[in-house]
């Protein structure tokens with residue numbers, strides 16, 4: 001564990017409630033009816049937790065729990081209307097490329113949308129992300145439980161690292 005969950009600040013626009021993922025059947029049922037649910041998935045170490053916390057707090061911070069499944073509750077307010085969004089951030093393990101998928105059917109049924117993250121500097125994580133998207137699309141079209149095709153967002157993360165050699169080259173030129 002690299003982060004300190006208690007020091008994650010609340011966002012100005014809503015509430016950040018972060019907890020270790022210990023959801024039960026009741027938790028799935030309750031959140032399905034009361035919130036917009038987002039599954040965050042992808043290869044290990046691509047920045048799933050960092051990206052989720054950055055979206056909620058608007059800042060890149062190192063103070064979050066990494067390497068564990070987590071859920072984050074976030075409330076957004078728009079025109080006096082409040083909407084709760086729950087993120088399920090699933091940690092992956094070293095053997096993730098060998099395993100079929102990092103989530104189960106229940107996770108997929110629960111999700112209203114899926115964010116698939118890859119590291120722009122690591123092609124293997126991109127190939128894995130495509131595999132995940134392919135799996136979800138095939139599953140959605142063949143399963144009645146999934147209620148049609150879910151929106152999927154493919155996100156390339158760690159762009160700052162990918163740009164580094166280029167900007168260093170430019171500095172040398174100037």
Ligand SMILES: Nc1nc2c(ncn2[C@@H]2O[C@H](COP(=O)(O)OP(=O)(O)OP(=O)(O)O)[C@@H](O)[C@H]2O)c(=O)[nH]1
Nearest residue numbers: 044045046047048049050066067068091092157158
């Ligand atoms: N430079 C840089 N580092 C990042 C970025 N996003 C995440 N990291 C770092 O990458 C490492 C992994 O980030 P996590 O958010 O824990 O990755 P994860 O995908 O949740 O990892 P697992 O839970 O182990 O599957 C951490 O050291 C982060 O600080 C980014 O955009 N840029």
